[in-house]
Amino acid sequence: MEKIVIGRFDKADFPGLHLKDIAVKIDTGAYTSSIHCENIVEKDDVLHCTFLDDEHPHYNNREFVFKDYDVVFVRSSNGIIQKRYMVQSTIKLFHKVFKISLSLSDRQEMRYPVLIGRKFLTKKFIVDTELIDVSFNKKLDEDKNSIKKP
Numbered sequence: 001m002e003k004i005v006i007g008r009f010d011k012a013d014f015p016g017l018h019l020k021d022i023a024v025k026i027d028t029g030a031y032t033s034s035i036h037c038e039n040i041v042e043k044d045d046v047l048h049c050t051f052l053d054d055e056h057p058h059y060n061n062r063e064f065v066f067k068d069y070d071v072v073f074v075r076s077s078n079g080i081i082q083k084r085y086m087v088q089s090t091i092k093l094f095h096k097v098f099k100i101s102l103s104l105s106d107r108q109e110m111r112y113p114v115l116i117g118r119k120f121l122t123k124k125f126i127v128d129t130e131l132i133d134v135s136f137n138k139k140l141d142e143d144k145n146s147i148k149k150p
Contacts, residue, residue, distance in 0.1 A: 007131030030117035
C-alpha cells in the first residue's frame with residue numbers, strides 16, 4: 001500500500017460514531033489514538049460517555065454507548081499511567097475508511113478533541129509537519145468541483 005502524505009493537523013469523519021469534520025492532531029510521539037470524552041461510566045457491561053467538542057454544537061454533550069470495549073493502561077505525555085477504555089471505530093481520511101482503536105480520554109485541556117498516534121499511522125501515512133488539513137481540503141475541493149445531479 002502506498003503511503004499517503006498527511007499534515008500535522010486535519011479534520012476527519014468518524015462514520016462509526018456519526019461524527020463529521022472533527023479536528024484531529026497527528027502525533028507521531030503518541031502510540032495510541034484517543035478521543036475526548038467525559039462522564040465515562042461502566043454500567044452492566046456497557047460503557048457510557050459524553051463526547052464534547054465546542055467547535056461542533058451538534059455533537060457537544062452527545063452520549064455514546066459502547067457494548068464492545070477493552071480496558072487498557074496508557075502512559076500519558078506527563079509519564080503517568082492511566083486506566084482507559086479502548087473502543088474500535090472507523091475514521092475517514094482522504095475518502096478512505098480505516099479501522100481505528102480509540103482510547104476514551106478527558107482531553108479538555110487539549111486544543112484538539114482527537115489525537116491520532118503511530119499505531120494508526122504506521123504503514124498508511126507519512127507526516128509532513130509543514131502541512132495542515134490535507135485530507136479536509138481535498139474533500140472540500142472535490143465537493144466544490146463535483147456536479148450536483150437534480
